[in-house]
Amino acid sequence: MRRYVLSITSLTVLLIVVFFLSISVGVxxxxxxxxxxxxxxxxxxxxxxxxxxxxxxxxLASALTGASLAVAGVLIxxxxxxxxxxxYILGISSTALSxxxxxxxxxxxxxxxxxxxxxxxxxxxxxGFTFTLMLSRLGSSGLSLVLAGVAVTSIxxxxxxxxxxxxxSVLRMPYVYLLMGSVSPVLKSDLPxxxxxxxxxxxxxLLIAKPLNAYVYGDEYSKQLGFxxxxxxxxxxxxxxxxxxxTVGVVGIxxxxxxxxxxxxxxxxxxxxxxxxxxxxxxxxxLVVFSDIVVRTVSxxxxxxxxxxxxxxxxxxxxxxxxxxxxxRVRE
Amino acid sequence: xxLAIKNLIVEYNSTRALNEVTFDVLSGELTFxxxxxxxxxxxxxxAISRLVNIAGGSVYIDGKDLKNYSSKELGRxxxxxxxxxxxxxxxxxxxxxxxxxxxxQNYLQYVETVKDVEVVERVAAELNIRELLNRxxxxxxxxxxxxxxxxxxxxxxxxILLLDEPAAFLDIRYKIEVLNIIKDLxxxxxxxxxxxxxxxxxTSLYADKVIVLNSGHVIAVGGPEVLTKExxxxxxxxxxxxxxxxxxxxxxxxxxxx
Numbered sequence: 001m002r003r004y005v006l007s008i009t010s011l012t013v014l015l016i017v018v019f020f021l022s023i024s025v026g027v028x029x030x031x032x033x034x035x036x037x038x039x040x041x042x043x044x045x046x047x048x049x050x051x052x053x054x055x056x057x058x059x060l061a062s063a064l065t066g067a068s069l070a071v072a073g074v075l076i077x078x079x080x081x082x083x084x085x086x087x088y089i090l091g092i093s094s095t096a097l098s099x100x101x102x103x104x105x106x107x108x109x110x111x112x113x114x115x116x117x118x119x120x121x122x123x124x125x126x127x128g129f130t131f132t133l134m135l136s137r138l139g140s141s142g143l144s145l146v147l148a149g150v151a152v153t154s155i156x157x158x159x160x161x162x163x164x165x166x167x168x169s170v171l172r173m174p175y176v177y178l179l180m181g182s183v184s185p186v187l188k189s190d191l192p193x194x195x196x197x198x199x200x201x202x203x204x205x206l207l208i209a210k211p212l213n214a215y216v217y218g219d220e221y222s223k224q225l226g227f228x229x230x231x232x233x234x235x236x237x238x239x240x241x242x243x244x245x246x247t248v249g250v251v252g253i254x255x256x257x258x259x260x261x262x263x264x265x266x267x268x269x270x271x272x273x274x275x276x277x278x279x280x281x282x283x284x285x286x287l288v289v290f291s292d293i294v295v296r297t298v299s300x301x302x303x304x305x306x307x308x309x310x311x312x313x314x315x316x317x318x319x320x321x322x323x324x325x326x327x328x329r330v331r332e
Numbered sequence: 333x334x335l336a337i338k339n340l341i342v343e344y345n346s347t348r349a350l351n352e353v354t355f356d357v358l359s360g361e362l363t364f365x366x367x368x369x370x371x372x373x374x375x376x377x378x379a380i381s382r383l384v385n386i387a388g389g390s391v392y393i394d395g396k397d398l399k400n401y402s403s404k405e406l407g408r409x410x411x412x413x414x415x416x417x418x419x420x421x422x423x424x425x426x427x428x429x430x431x432x433x434x435x436x437q438n439y440l441q442y443v444e445t446v447k448d449v450e451v452v453e454r455v456a457a458e459l460n461i462r463e464l465l466n467r468x469x470x471x472x473x474x475x476x477x478x479x480x481x482x483x484x485x486x487x488x489x490x491x492i493l494l495l496d497e498p499a500a501f502l503d504i505r506y507k508i509e510v511l512n513i514i515k516d517l518x519x520x521x522x523x524x525x526x527x528x529x530x531x532x533x534x535t536s537l538y539a540d541k542v543i544v545l546n547s548g549h550v551i552a553v554g555g556p557e558v559l560t561k562e563x564x565x566x567x568x569x570x571x572x573x574x575x576x577x578x579x580x581x582x583x584x585x586x587x588x589x590x
Contacts, residue, residue: 001443077421078421081418081420081421082420082421083420083421083422133491146423173408188507207440210431210437210439213427213431213434214431216418216421216423217417217418217419217428217431218416218417218418220383220412220414220416221417221431222376222402223382223383223486224381224383224406224407224411224412224488225407225431225432226403226404226406226407226434227400227403227433227434228403249360266422270423270427271421271422271424271427272423272427272430274442303443
């Protein structure tokens, strides 16, 4: 318990630090004075104000994306009882994106309705989760789920590549940013729906923390302790799909955050979901905000080449976890 | 307290795993279900714990039908410790044992009470697994895991304790130790304890009551004296000798060459 309070406190401090850092980093470097001045309402320069507003939107979007994906990761690892599971690895993100792009292909005007895009993205995520789970039924080891995910990812990312390529004129941006994620196109008007859905889902996930704790040891434990394993699975899978769906709908595919965060979190405070869900949200938020700082720093250093996609940085940070976990599993 | 099982029928894909099983057990009694592999021992324990569906008959706890218990109420009354646990996700023994307290907690209660932690620590001390509390569940040996699984059931503080092969992976020292603990708890807390196993010798050492099961049928119910040489040789298809030692009949399997 003391460990939990300590972790939550230090992670919150860390998140606040990277949050302010993220607001000050960019083509126009801003000092602490300007940033704090804005929050105190002491900024009157309209240019400075709009730069700060853009950066705050971007940073909030990164934090919410990270928190959502991390919580989705914890939930998915719990219900699949598999430490290698994650929205991206299981093909959930890519299916969400291909369904979204398919819908956009049919009805391009939807690009202006973020809520509807998020809804289709969620349906795609749910579909992807179901596909992968069905496919992995054929094998029983933990790795078979990952292999099923690889198959689903390959198919659906192939589809979304083609569709998004054709859709470029509608999207009005290079499609690689949706395929590998980017928080730069997020608008201030997108924030309310993103924030409310993500915060509600994270709070809802806390309600199933105890059933999930029992669930990971087997259906029999779940039943014996007064829970319904099927209901736990359905609820967790739905919440994870909504969380994945909204991030894909708004920022595109950002992989490996859902894998790295739960593992960092387990190392810090253990695996009790009551504590790992909120802790993981903080870890994920910090990771993605930090990754976006890297994205912007690189674009400042290498001027004129545009920005790196966000998903590239999270992959560089998160994929080694997958390599490590797979290696350990193969050795066993 | 009385656990009464009346004409219990369980079917798996329309084949009968349990056929009209009927018996009574009283609290403070250590009951052993004895039978060869596939006799229906595990099915019987799971049917009593409502983990498999009952096709006919009923289970009564003090006259109250098991069907009428809410699942949480059942979790406070009854605990089943099977031989298995999923441990792909890393977690510690302490975290695993704490879930046993859930039936005693409010659903939204987020933090354990002092009592919850005390129960876990007391049970861990009783079963001699205190040094395992911070170990990963996945790193335990089969003997250590078995004691942890029994501990989890005891943490639930049930009135009815159902143990499926609790001693299968234990060495002789722990077999005796664990069964002594279970026997003491059964007497002291007036538990209804039912142990399913196929160890003839161990059963003859500890049982207050024996239920012999064969292909889903109850062959014999009663005190340890129902375990006659003829019955055992018929059911288990092995030769045994029964020795009387300090007024207890000990069953010893022997090879046919003697």
